[in-house]
Amino acid sequence: MSQTAIPGYTYGTTSVPHSPITLEEFDLLKQTVLFTDEDSKYLRLSYDVLKDQVDAILDVWYGFVASHPYLVYYFSDKADGQPDGAYLAAVRKRFGQWILDTAAARYDQAWLDYQYEIGLRHHRSEKNRTDGAPSVENISYRYLPPLIYPITATLVPFLARHGHTPEDVEKMHLARIKSVILQVTLWSQPYIKEGDF
Amino acid sequence: MSQTAIPGYTYGTTSVPHSPITLEEFDLLKQTVLFTDEDSKYLRLSYDVLKDQVDAILDVWYGFVASHPYLVYYFSDKADGQPDGAYLAAVRKRFGQWILDTAAARYDQAWLDYQYEIGLRHHRSEKNRTDGAPSVENISYRYLPPLIYPITATLVPFLARHGHTPEDVEKMHLARIKSVILQVTLWSQPYIKEGDF
Numbered sequence: 001m002s003q004t005a006i007p008g009y010t011y012g013t014t015s016v017p018h019s020p021i022t023l024e025e026f027d028l029l030k031q032t033v034l035f036t037d038e039d040s041k042y043l044r045l046s047y048d049v050l051k052d053q054v055d056a057i058l059d060v061w062y063g064f065v066a067s068h069p070y071l072v073y074y075f076s077d078k079a080d081g082q083p084d085g086a087y088l089a090a091v092r093k094r095f096g097q098w099i100l101d102t103a104a105a106r107y108d109q110a111w112l113d114y115q116y117e118i119g120l121r122h123h124r125s126e127k128n129r130t131d132g133a134p135s136v137e138n139i140s141y142r143y144l145p146p147l148i149y150p151i152t153a154t155l156v157p158f159l160a161r162h163g164h165t166p167e168d169v170e171k172m173h174l175a176r177i178k179s180v181i182l183q184v185t186l187w188s189q190p191y192i193k194e195g196d197f
Numbered sequence: 198m199s200q201t202a203i204p205g206y207t208y209g210t211t212s213v214p215h216s217p218i219t220l221e222e223f224d225l226l227k228q229t230v231l232f233t234d235e236d237s238k239y240l241r242l243s244y245d246v247l248k249d250q251v252d253a254i255l256d257v258w259y260g261f262v263a264s265h266p267y268l269v270y271y272f273s274d275k276a277d278g279q280p281d282g283a284y285l286a287a288v289r290k291r292f293g294q295w296i297l298d299t300a301a302a303r304y305d306q307a308w309l310d311y312q313y314e315i316g317l318r319h320h321r322s323e324k325n326r327t328d329g330a331p332s333v334e335n336i337s338y339r340y341l342p343p344l345i346y347p348i349t350a351t352l353v354p355f356l357a358r359h360g361h362t363p364e365d366v367e368k369m370h371l372a373r374i375k376s377v378i379l380q381v382t383l384w385s386q387p388y389i390k391e392g393d394f
Contacts, residue, residue, distance in 0.1 A: 029340070142226060174350075
């Protein structure tokens with residue numbers, strides 16, 4: 001999956017705005033969530049495990065969203081309330097790439113900037129704009145933290161599929177939980193009142 | 198530890214404001230984080246395990262905060278920047294009760310309302326007011342989600358101390374992660390822009 005093959009995937013390009021927090025500030029968030037170099041190592045170990053399973057993982061996640069009408073709502077056409085297939089398909093490609101970008105664990109300035117972009121795309125600031133989707137204006141903040149759990153727990157059977165020890169699978173799992181907590185924190189920034197972030 | 202013995206612990210009293218979300222809305226958050234009756238059961242199992250270890254757990258958590266100056270800052274006296282001992286001690290008693298309230302898993306209207314109160318006390322809306330503390334005005338949102346990890350991971354050795362099987366310890370641990378994710382979501386509400394929660 002090359003970057004140019006995914007419409008709207010602008011990671012590393014000049015169209016991504018600058019993160020409102022610095023790498024030094026992000027380092028304090030990493031300390032808080034207990035994210036260490038060992039977590040980066042286990043995320044990278046997970047890269048090769050996950051790279052051929054991305055579509056199967058997305059099938060699980062899209063099944064979860066589809067079975068919860070209050071979640072699929074955020075992919076609905078505002079006019080008729082029906083799920084927008086084109087929007088779902090466009091997001092899916094970037095979602096797959098996100099699985100791998102999280103595993104690559106290159107959490108540098110370009111990555112930090114792109115997390116800001118992802119947050120803006122969840123929030124009414126920029127939702128729908130990337131895909132020209134005729135959907136609802138905002139993903140309610142309230143569902144962002146709760147999704148940390150299913151989006152990491154459902155990976156465990158996939159992480160276990162390459163013969164790694166249960167200990168290594170657990171370390172890959174915990175490293176991903178920490179990373180997704182950090183990312184949800186960054187994605188929340190556009191939702192937070194001025195001066196409170 | 199009786200409720201009246203803890204200054205500022207107003208859970209279940211008329212001084213607690215009404216939650217901005219309903220129990221029906223909270224149920225959708227529970228579905229999203231995959232919180233089930235089994236999680237309630239394992240949280241309640243953890244109650245007896247934790248009830249005699251509360252002070253030892255608080256020692257670990259206060260040690261963690263004390264070793265991170267950017268966290269202890271939120272307990273500092275605004276005038277001289279030094280940690281406010283009285284404020285730290287007052288919060289500690291309620292923090293201990295919170296460990297047990299989370300384990301009791303009576304997530305009803307009174308509990309939901311009190312989560313709103315806890316959120317207000319983190320946010321500039323009501324920070325310092327309960328204890329008359331001369332401290333900084335607001336706990337930055339950015340540290341709330343990252344603290345989910347250490348505040349649950351550090352419980353594992355305590356959960357394991359009553360001879361439960363590793364499987365039961367893990368289920369108590371995962372149930373607490375789900376509960377703390379839900380609570381951090383609720384506590385965030387005062388930080389979120391109007392209409393975006």
